[in-house]
Amino acid sequence: MLREEAAFFATRYEDVVREPDSTWEAWVAEAAQGVEKVLFVADDEEGMLGVVGAFRRLDPGEVQLVSLWVDPRARGRGVARSLIRVVAGWAQGLGAGRVVLFVQEANTPGRALYVRAGFRPTGDREPVGAGRPGFKLVVTATVGELLESRA
Numbered sequence: 365m366l367r368e369e370a371a372f373f374a375t376r377y378e379d380v381v382r383e384p385d386s387t388w389e390a391w392v393a394e395a396a397q398g399v400e401k402v403l404f405v406a407d408d409e410e411g412m413l414g415v416v417g418a419f420r421r422l423d424p425g426e427v428q429l430v431s432l433w434v435d436p437r438a439r440g441r442g443v444a445r446s447l448i449r450v451v452a453g454w455a456q457g458l459g460a461g462r463v464v465l466f467v468q469e470a471n472t473p474g475r476a477l478y479v480r481a482g483f484r485p486t487g488d489r490e491p492v493g494a495g496r497p498g499f500k501l502v503v504t505a506t507v508g509e510l511l512e513s514r515a
Contacts, residue, residue, distance in 0.1 A: 452510035
């Protein structure tokens with residue numbers, strides 16, 4: 365995912381693989397508890413269809429969606445939409461009313477997906493990261509919009 369679609373993610377594969385396994389094991393263990401962060405996987409009998417993470421932001425009324433990815437063979441089948449909804453449901457369970465995410469300006473398909481799902485640009489824009497060209501946009505939606513949207 366990070367190698368094949370590098371322009372769509374702020375995190376670079378080269379940076380991720382430098383982290384020790386213990387970093388990712390700790391992240392997954394904490395996400396499994398579902399208190400401050402969470403990881404959801406969509407799968408079927410053939411394997412993983414998609415994945416998304418989320419975490420509680422400093423503002424307790426907000427959750428941040430991160431690293432949504434859907435296997436190319438599963439795109440267009442509603443997997444991304446289902447993953448977004450499950451994050452919204454998790455946020456609702458925490459008492460959060462808003463979901464926030466960053467999307468690369470270059471990620472035209474992702475931007476379109478998020479708009480269809482109910483996200484709206486905030487007008488905020490940040491550089492992708494040190495030494496990398498491009499910008500990421502901040503988009504947000506209420507939990508209710510995400511749970512009600514049928515896009």
